[in-house]
Amino acid sequence: MSDLHELMLTEVAVKIRSREVSAAEVTAHTLARIERLDGTLRSYATVMADVATAQAAQADEEIAGGRVRGPLHGVPFGLKDLCLTKDAPTHVGSVALRDWSPGVDGSVVARLREAGTVFAGKLQMTEGAYAVHHPSIAPPVNPWHPDYWTGVSSSGSGVGTSARLCYGSLGTDTGGSIRFPSQACGVTGLKPTWGRVSRAGAFALSETLDHIGPMARSAADCAAILGVIAGVDPDDPTTVQAPVPDYLGSIDAGIEGMRIGLDEAYCSEGVDPRVTAMVIQAADVLRGRGADIRPIAFPDATAMVDRWNDFCGADTAIAHEPYYEAHKADYGPVLSGLIEVGLALSGVDHARIVIERDKFIGALNAVFADVDAIIIPSQPYPTPTNAFMDTLGAEEGSVERLISFTAPHDMARTPAMCLPGGFDEEGVPLGFQIVGPQLSEERLLQAGHAYQQDTDWHSRTPPAA
Numbered sequence: 189m190s191d192l193h194e195l196m197l198t199e200v201a202v203k204i205r206s207r208e209v210s211a212a213e214v215t216a217h218t219l220a221r222i223e224r225l226d227g228t229l230r231s232y233a234t235v236m237a238d239v240a241t242a243q244a245a246q247a248d249e250e251i252a253g254g255r256v257r258g259p260l261h262g263v264p265f266g267l268k269d270l271c272l273t274k275d276a277p278t279h280v281g282s283v284a285l286r287d288w289s290p291g292v293d294g295s296v297v298a299r300l301r302e303a304g305t306v307f308a309g310k311l312q313m314t315e316g317a318y319a320v321h322h323p324s325i326a327p328p329v330n331p332w333h334p335d336y337w338t339g340v341s342s343s344g345s346g347v348g349t350s351a352r353l354c355y356g357s358l359g360t361d362t363g364g365s366i367r368f369p370s371q372a373c374g375v376t377g378l379k380p381t382w383g384r385v386s387r388a389g390a391f392a393l394s395e396t397l398d399h400i401g402p403m404a405r406s407a408a409d410c411a412a413i414l415g416v417i418a419g420v421d422p423d424d425p426t427t428v429q430a431p432v433p434d435y436l437g438s439i440d441a442g443i444e445g446m447r448i449g450l451d452e453a454y455c456s457e458g459v460d461p462r463v464t465a466m467v468i469q470a471a472d473v474l475r476g477r478g479a480d481i482r483p484i485a486f487p488d489a490t491a492m493v494d495r496w497n498d499f500c501g502a503d504t505a506i507a508h509e510p511y512y513e514a515h516k517a518d519y520g521p522v523l524s525g526l527i528e529v530g531l532a533l534s535g536v537d538h539a540r541i542v543i544e545r546d547k548f549i550g551a552l553n554a555v556f557a558d559v560d561a562i563i564i565p566s567q568p569y570p571t572p573t574n575a576f577m578d579t580l581g582a583e584e585g586s587v588e589r590l591i592s593f594t595a596p597h598d599m600a601r602t603p604a605m606c607l608p609g610g611f612d613e614e615g616v617p618l619g620f621q622i623v624g625p626q627l628s629e630e631r632l633l634q635a636g637h638a639y640q641q642d643t644d645w646h647s648r649t650p651p652a653a
Contacts, residue, residue: 192217193352194649197263197409198436200355204262205251211262215244215306218264222308222353229652230328231348233269235309236276240264243306250304259412259436261304266348266357269310270317270391271297271400280391281313281341283322284511284518294389295421296358296400303416308354311344315523316504317360317393322520330372330571331652336616337577339369341393345403346373351653356404356413360390362397363496364567364594367606370403371619372571374608376636376646377403378410381626382601383428385414386421394503397598406646407605407636411435414629433630443477443638446631448622449484449559458589460569466609467620470639471563477638482559487551489596491544493588496595499541501530549600556625561635565593566619570612597623605632608645617645 192200192214203209219237226232247262267273270280272294279285293301301307315322319340328347330336339346342359346369349357359366361379370377378401385400392398402413418432450471456464475481505512505527512519512527519527555562568589572580580586597604604623611617624632640646 193221196406197355197404198259198406198412201259201261201263201412204247205256207251211244211247211251211306212241214262215240215264218308218354225351225652226353228329229331229347229351229353230326231311231344231351231353232266232309233279233312233344234276236307239275240306240308247304247306257302257304258416260300260416262306263355264306264308265300266308266311266345266354267297268342268345268358268360269313270360271358272389272391273297273307273310276310278310278391281315281317281322281325282518283324284515292389295386295423296390296417299417311342311348311357313344314341315520316508317341317362317365318504318523318526320520320522329652330616331650332374332616333614335573335575336614337372337572337574339365339372341365342369342403346370346375349373349375349403349405350650352649356402356409359401359403360393361399361401361598362393362500363591363598366399366401366403367566367594367604367619367621370606371566371617374617374645374648374650375403375405376407376410376605376607377401378414378605378629378632379597379603380414380418380629381428381603383426384603384627384629385417386424386427388421388423392503392507394500395507396503397500399598407607407633407640408436408439410605411439411633428627430627435630435633438630439633439637441634443474443479443635446479446561446635447559448474448479448481448635449555449562450481451484451486454486455565458568459565462570462612463565463568463618466618467563467565470607470609470620473639473642474563474635476642479635484555484559484562486562486564487548487555489548489592492548492596492599493592495541495544496591496599497526497587498529498533498537499599501526502533502538503530505530545599548596552600552602553625560631561622561624561628564621564623566606566621567593570618571616593621602626603629603632605636607636607639610645
């Protein structure tokens, strides 16, 4: 089947379970595509061909014997290269950790392995999961247009998933790093509630802001992945003590009567008109599916945006404390700069941010008392060019503008899903977000799935694939 790569994760999983196609065939097809295409796209930091081949063979044997482990059994998958793996190195997008082979699986990797997932490899990322790739590492290339940004920091996850070099992947989101690459690469990405997915065995950028979540081609695919990776973990005491819903089983529940808030002023002031129009159009699609689109006033998130970098920097300084002084020369200037920001932040200034954060969370919770979710842009302009991103920061407030729709939901620890919503004039994907109160992933996935029943943006194939 020469078009195996065009199947969604949930579609290929059904074919593998029914033995219409073998996991070995799907894996060989995926590895061949990686060999053929990834020299240009550079989405993988490490290809785990031998591991994947052995896992696929084991999956076929188990399925033939009547043991089906779940919706990811036998499916080729990509791991962001900050997730510890016992059978592959973990580079964290850095040079300082270039020789690190931890020899153990992180919790999220262990859950995927137990579910019979096939590990195609470790996906490239920005240095330390912050803003840019290490100067010595060639960044991934957007499969829709090579001159355009791939998003941070889960850039390899966005590119690999979009280019059909895996059927789904893991991303992490601290200030937008699931949602930015999802928009830029035209895939669906879900940042779950903080603590919904264990962070044990995932190298941190910010212990208090990091979220691990799925990136795939559809909301249903994300539901299948989240159902495997979510849940309480004794190795991570911050995981949420709450049952894990059957996200995939309830995906078709519909959104009749679902209250979705829309603040048209918030979605248009300082926002490119093309982005605003896409959000309004997406709200209309959801309304057509039975959602109750209600006007709201989104709370002031200025402090969350303006102080996100300082807050993140303090956590980053802690994460890199064992390595930074001894390997400072190996650090790129951007990540090093963030660590220095964190080291310089006073306890009083950090406390001020915490106080402002608590106020924002309270104001956001008040909005969610009246609606089930909110629809907003992913960023205030269409996916930018690489040239634009190279100059980001030269103009005062430009970085804050970029993260204005993403960082507040990392600070609030609320779930947010990015969905493909169209294309710009250059054929580069556009995306928008549906965000909800904590632990509302099930409803967000249902809303995303409903939207994708009436649109086909998520099923389009990029030219480079």
